[in-house]
Amino acid sequence: MNKFKYFFILLIAVAAIVSCNKNDDDDDVVTVPLRxxxxxxxxxxxxxxKxxxxxxxxxxxxxxxxxxxxxxxxxxxxxxWDQKVYPLQSRDVYNDNITYKVYYLVLNEGVGEAPCNFDRINASYVGNLLDGTVFDTSDNLGRVFSLDAGVNLIDGWxxxxxxxxxxxxxxxxxxGTITYSDFGAGVMFLPSGLAYYSSGPTGIPAYSPLVFSVKLYAxxxxxxxxxxxxxxxxxxNGDGYVYDFRNKTLYADPPASLIDDTDGDGVADFWDIDDDGDGYxxxxxxxxPTTEVGGTFGPSSYYPFEPxxxxxxxxxxxIDETLNSEPKGIPSFVRTETVNGVVKNVYDYETPGRKKIHLDKDHNTTKVTTVTAKK
Ligand SMILES: [Ca+2]
Ligand SMILES: [Ca+2]
Ligand SMILES: [Ca+2]
Ligand SMILES: [Ca+2]
Structure with missing residues (x-):
């Protein structure tokens, strides 16, 4: 299925052009405002x-x-609604300055990792209207979708x-094909505002809520x-979602609980190249740094996020691999210590919830280098 969803601004633009042509005595053109x-x-x-x-x-x-x-x-x-085998669940979704209550069923949770709402997925689907009509199906074949695809993918997904x-x-x-087992599977019941709204592809009438049965393979x-x-x-905030709230059309007045923006500059961390706004x-x-951990493990290796x-x-x-193993995890700066006249930084690489250095604007990156004290 072509998942193209027309951006409603475009429709308004088209409607405006149509309106401008009214003086052409073209009475056949009727402008229908969006609901x-x-x-x-x-x-x-x-x-x-219902x-x-x-x-x-x-x-x-x-x-x-x-x-x-x-x-x-x-x-x-x-x-x-009443059955208990697959408990009906719901999620509040903030979109177009409306909070939708979106219902879904989990038939199988899956054994892998859950995507965040900007990841790429391989999934299959069956789409129904509320009257049971199947308007599209991938026939259990996985297809790749970018959840970050903006207007090209419905927001409900x-x-x-x-x-x-x-x-x-x-x-x-x-x-050469790959099959998956123990994948996530379920059903989502989407309001039209999180689907195609007024302009669906063929087979989906305007303003149709949609039922998607889905399987998440990878x-x-x-x-x-x-x-x-x-x-x-x-x-x-660990809620499984990131949002680019610079889009004021979609997010006019977002709840603070949805914002992941460490330095509060309006650019969410996942789009901010300087998360803590400290200039580094x-x-x-x-x-x-090459000088860290005795200079043994440089240069410029990437820290895994968590240890x-x-x-x-x-x-x-x-060989005891646990001896002298490289510290893992993005560290937090703890304090400086002077050992034999050498000032060294002390880092915490492991404590859960530690304030990692890229999220700590008070951590000056210049401190990262080890400094030899003057005699
Ligand atoms: Ca979040
Ligand atoms: Ca920011
Ligand atoms: Ca990133
Ligand atoms: Ca920074």
Whole structure:
């Protein structure tokens, strides 16, 4: 399916051009204004809740294909709304200055990592209208989507895919294809404002809420500002989402709880090359100085974001890999110490929640170098 979603500003521009032509006696042209977003959100929410109360889960296969059917008159099936096998969940989504309540079902959580809303994913899908009509399906074949694709991907996907985890890749098949097992699978019930709104592709009437059954096979992490820290690690408040609130059309008045902006300059960390605004780039601040750790581990290696434990390798019984192992994790500056007349910085590489140097504007990068005291 072509996931192109027309940006509504473009539509307004087109509508304005059409309006300007009114003097041409072209009475056949009728300009239909866009519906009010908040009123449509309310109508869609009511339609989706009605759908959830009038339909039931007929079947979920071992491959997490779900069949949803309407409860027949007099039927005793338990609605999606009332059933407890796959508890109905919801997420508040702030978009176009409206907070939508978006419902979703998790059929299988998945065993891999969850994408953030700016990562790339490999997923399959089936799209339904509320009347059950299938308007598109990838037939269980994974396709690659960039969740950061702006207007080229519906916002509902960006908001709900992070609620699922990727699967496990099986050995490559003889024909070169890869299958996945234990992937995340579920259903999202999207209001039209987080889907195609007034201008869907063929088969989707204007202002249609959509039901997507999805499977998340794999994810790819991205680093939008190229500072060496992946987007999901720049999700400072840890809610699984990052947002570029410089887009004032989409985000006129965002809740503070959604903002990941360490220095408060209006540029979110995942787009800010100097997260703490101290004049030193993040890339520089997470680069290991050659003089650090006795000068043994330079030059300029990249610190992993979080520490990991170096294990003793049983294959090399005469070497203890845990000895003299390189410190891992982006450190926080603790204090200076003078040892034998040499001033050295003391860093904390491991404590969870430590204030890492690229997020600490009071940490002056020039301190990173070891200074020899004058005699
Ligand atoms: Ca980054
Ligand atoms: Ca966040
Ligand atoms: Ca910033
Ligand atoms: Ca900085």
């Amino acid at each position: 009010d977003y908040s009123e449509q959100a309310k109508a869609d929410n009511e339609a989706i809740e 759908y959830l109360k009038e339909n039931y889960i007929e079947e979920v296969t071992a491959n997490f294909d779900i069949k949803i059917s309407k409860i027949p008159a007099g039927g005793t099936q338990t609605s999606i 960006k908001e709900i895919f992070p609620k699922f985890k990727a699967g496990k890749a099986n050995p490559v098949n003889a024909d 994810i790819q992490r991205l680093d939008h500002d190229g500072d060496g820290i992946l987007d999901f690690n720049e999700d400072i 780039t993040t890339f520089l601040e997470i680069t290991k 990991f434990t170096v294990l003793d390798d049983p294959a090399t019984p005469n």
